[in-house]
Amino acid sequence: MTTKIGVLVMSYGTPESLEDVEAYYTHIRRGNAPSAEQLKELKDRYEAIVGGVFPLRENTDRQVASLQSALSGDELDKEIEYVCYQGLKHARPFIEDGVEAMAKDGITEAVGIVLAPHYSTMSVGTYIKRAKEKAETCGVNINFVESYHLHPQLIEVLGRRVSAKLELFAEAGAGKDDIRVLFSAHSLPERILSIGDPYREQLLETSQAVADKAGVTSWQFTWQSAGRTAEPWLGPDVLDTLRELSKEQVEYVLVAPVGFVSDHLEVLYDLDIEAQAVAAELDMRLMRIESLNSDPAYMAVLSDVVRTQAAQMKVTES
Numbered sequence: 001m002t003t004k005i006g007v008l009v010m011s012y013g014t015p016e017s018l019e020d021v022e023a024y025y026t027h028i029r030r031g032n033a034p035s036a037e038q039l040k041e042l043k044d045r046y047e048a049i050v051g052g053v054f055p056l057r058e059n060t061d062r063q064v065a066s067l068q069s070a071l072s073g074d075e076l077d078k079e080i081e082y083v084c085y086q087g088l089k090h091a092r093p094f095i096e097d098g099v100e101a102m103a104k105d106g107i108t109e110a111v112g113i114v115l116a117p118h119y120s121t122m123s124v125g126t127y128i129k130r131a132k133e134k135a136e137t138c139g140v141n142i143n144f145v146e147s148y149h150l151h152p153q154l155i156e157v158l159g160r161r162v163s164a165k166l167e168l169f170a171e172a173g174a175g176k177d178d179i180r181v182l183f184s185a186h187s188l189p190e191r192i193l194s195i196g197d198p199y200r201e202q203l204l205e206t207s208q209a210v211a212d213k214a215g216v217t218s219w220q221f222t223w224q225s226a227g228r229t230a231e232p233w234l235g236p237d238v239l240d241t242l243r244e245l246s247k248e249q250v251e252y253v254l255v256a257p258v259g260f261v262s263d264h265l266e267v268l269y270d271l272d273i274e275a276q277a278v279a280a281e282l283d284m285r286l287m288r289i290e291s292l293n294s295d296p297a298y299m300a301v302l303s304d305v306v307r308t309q310a311a312q313m314k315v316t317e318s
């Protein structure tokens with residue numbers, strides 16, 4: 001007898017095409033269309049990183065397919081059949097579409113997980129809220145993985161990626177003390193701190209653990225990709241951090257964007273184009289660690305936390 005468990009794999013979502021950027025941006029802005037100027041600015045950034053398929057779409061598709069394989073591969077787990085569904089925050093298939101597809105397939109028990117390791121009420125919290133609300137109306141019992149920011153295999157794979165780039169710097173002649181490692185993540189409005197949100201703390205915990213794993217002593221945490229709104233966002237921003245480090249005569253900088261798991265705008269544009277340009281201006285060498293994308297080590301992290309979550313549910317055999 002096998003029990004079917006749905007796995008709602010949630011991610012931010014990206015436009016399907018350049019024409020789709022306006023609708024996507026409007027969705028992010030909760031239905032308020034961007035100004036012509038804002039739209040052009042975002043389109044220009046996408047144009048700089050897109051060669052055909054939008055990278056995040058390709059990466060999310062691959063991650064969901066790879067997680068499906070990872071969850072199907074285990075002979076020991078034959079009494080549970082996991083079926084993955086994609087649910088995106090700001091693009092099709094939306095979170096609600098994923099839940100509906102599960103229900104249509106007759107699934108009544110599900111686990112939800114976000115392709116972002118750190119919990120914030122403003123990020124993962126809103127994915128969960130939407131999935132839960134839809135699941136209630138569809139008769140699907142769904143439980144969520146809220147965060148996995150200290151999973152040993154996650155720390156291990158990120159540590160390896162940091163070490164790999166540090167070796168490249170060493171080959172280029174950098175001494176260990178000449179290199180600064182910058183851990184980074186998407187900024188959020190400062191007000192999250194006053195409501196006891198765990199986001200910042202979890203990011204610092206990941207950073208410390210990865211630094212320890214890679215034997216890095218000279219590191220700091222910095223934010224990136226802050227929204228362009230009137231309210232204050234968490235800082236310092238990575239571009240300001242680079243300028244500060246330049247004043248300290250730091251020549252080699254390795255950015256580890258541990259808040260992200262895929263190549264997308266914040267990595268391919270905000271770091272690889274924008275931050276690289278600032279580093280060049282300051283005559284600094286900037287590298288970043290490679291994104292996890294569908295690395296089997298990351299898939300092992302996801303399948304482990306999904307299985308653990310499923311085991312905690314009272315599953316009724318079908």
Ligand SMILES: CC1=C(CCC(=O)O)c2cc3nc(cc4[nH]c(cc5[nH]c(cc1n2)c(C)c5CCC(=O)O)c(CCC(=O)O)c4C)C(CCC(=O)O)=C3C
Nearest residue numbers: 012013014015028056116123186188226227228264265266
């Ligand atoms: C915490 C967080 C994550 C990480 C966790 C997670 O992954 O969930 C994340 C990821 C992403 N953010 C992305 C894209 C965008 N985010 C924007 C705007 C915003 N992000 C916010 C938060 C986050 N965002 C917030 C509070 C806003 C302000 C508007 C609002 O209050 O909601 C805007 C508008 C323009 C701009 O401000 O730049 C864009 C285009 C993409 C896709 C990139 C691609 O398509 O390649 C990804 C993976």
Ligand SMILES: [Fe+2]
Nearest residue numbers: 012028186225
């Ligand atoms: Fe965002």
